[in-house]
Amino acid sequence: MSLINKVRLGSSLLGSKLSGHSAPLIINWAITGKCNLRCTHCYGSYGRVQNEELNFDTITKTIDEARELGTKRITIEGGEPLVRQDVAEIIAYISKAGMEMSLCTNGVLLGRYAEKIKDKIDLVVLSLDGTEAHHDKIRVAGNFKKVMEAIETAKQNKLRVLLFSCLIDENMADIDYLVKLAEEKGVKSAFNIAVSKLKGTDKREDGLKLSDETYRQAIGRVIELKSKGAPIYYSDRNFNQALCWPTFSSEKLFGADIEKLQAAQRKTLVRCFAGKHFCYIESSGGVYPCYQTVGTLPAGNIKDAGGLKGAFEKLSKLDYCKACYNVTLSELNLQCSLDIKSVLKVGANYLGKK
Numbered sequence: 001m002s003l004i005n006k007v008r009l010g011s012s013l014l015g016s017k018l019s020g021h022s023a024p025l026i027i028n029w030a031i032t033g034k035c036n037l038r039c040t041h042c043y044g045s046y047g048r049v050q051n052e053e054l055n056f057d058t059i060t061k062t063i064d065e066a067r068e069l070g071t072k073r074i075t076i077e078g079g080e081p082l083v084r085q086d087v088a089e090i091i092a093y094i095s096k097a098g099m100e101m102s103l104c105t106n107g108v109l110l111g112r113y114a115e116k117i118k119d120k121i122d123l124v125v126l127s128l129d130g131t132e133a134h135h136d137k138i139r140v141a142g143n144f145k146k147v148m149e150a151i152e153t154a155k156q157n158k159l160r161v162l163l164f165s166c167l168i169d170e171n172m173a174d175i176d177y178l179v180k181l182a183e184e185k186g187v188k189s190a191f192n193i194a195v196s197k198l199k200g201t202d203k204r205e206d207g208l209k210l211s212d213e214t215y216r217q218a219i220g221r222v223i224e225l226k227s228k229g230a231p232i233y234y235s236d237r238n239f240n241q242a243l244c245w246p247t248f249s250s251e252k253l254f255g256a257d258i259e260k261l262q263a264a265q266r267k268t269l270v271r272c273f274a275g276k277h278f279c280y281i282e283s284s285g286g287v288y289p290c291y292q293t294v295g296t297l298p299a300g301n302i303k304d305a306g307g308l309k310g311a312f313e314k315l316s317k318l319d320y321c322k323a324c325y326n327v328t329l330s331e332l333n334l335q336c337s338l339d340i341k342s343v344l345k346v347g348a349n350y351l352g353k354k
C-alpha cells in the first residue's frame, strides 16, 4: 500500500506543479499540545503552554476533507500524540482514508499501542538525543531506557524506525555515539538543529545559544559520517544548505534577505513549498505553512467556516519566509520539488513495509 501511495503522492506533486495548483498533499499534524515529558529544547514548550486540542469529530471531518483535497501523507505529532486517549482511532481513520502515515513520538507509550497500530503506520520517528546521561538530562531520568525499549517494541511489531536527534549544546558531541547506536540497532539516524521556541501561544524566542562555528562543525561531522556510509537520513543537499547558512541566529530567510546573498550562497538554498504543497495543523486547528511559522502569521483555522480548504487557501495570500536551515522541513521541500534523490530516499524508507 505504501509504495502505491508514494507513486500517488509523486503524481499529485507533478500534477500540482504542471497546473500551478496548490494543495495540502502532505500534512504534519499536532493532534495534541499535551505531552508526558518536559524536554529542555522543545520548540513548543508542550505540556506547559499549549493544551487546547480538537475533538475527534473535528479531526475525522478534517481527514475526510483532506482526502478530498488530495492529501496523500499525514505525519502525526504533538506534543506527544500517544497521550491522546483516542489516538488509535485517529490512526485507524487516517489509514482507512488510504493515506501514508508517520508517527513522531518520544516512545514512552509505544508499547501500549504498537499492536493496534502496526499495520497502519509506515514510519515511527523516535526521539533520541544522545548518550543516556545527556538524553535523560534533556528529557527526564529513565527516559533513555524507555526509548531503547520502544525500539525493541517497534522491531518486534515490524514498525520501521527513524531515530531523531535535535542538536543543542548538551548533545553536540554525541553525533558519533548516536550514529553508532543506530547502526547497532539496524535503524536510521536523523539530525536536525534546534529552532526557536514558541513562548506562550503566539510568540517566539531565540533558542540558539552556541556560535555559528559550533553548529557548522556539528553539521560538518554529520556530512563526513554520511559520506562514509553511516545510516544517516536526510539529503546531503539539506546538510549542505545548513553548513552554508549565513548565520544560525536567523533560522529563516525572507525574499529581501535572499536578494542580499552572493549568487553562490543563493544556490545552496532549498526552495520552500510550505503552504503550497504541504502544511502544518497545530493542536487547536490553526493551519500554518509549517511548525516554525506558528504564531508568526495571521493563519486560518480548520474550525472556521471554510474548513481546511479555506485555511489552506488563506496561506497563499500571506507573505512569509522562503528558506530555512531546518533539515527536516527542507527535506520535505526537496520532496515537494521532486528532487530525485530525496524522493528515492523516502521511497526506500517505505519499501518493504506492507
Ligand code: SF4
Pocket: 252, 253, 272, 273, 274, 289, 290, 291, 292, 293, 320, 321, 322, 323, 324, 326, 329, 330
Ligand atoms: S522557509 Fe518554509 S519550511 Fe522553512 S520556516 Fe519558512 S515556511 Fe517553514
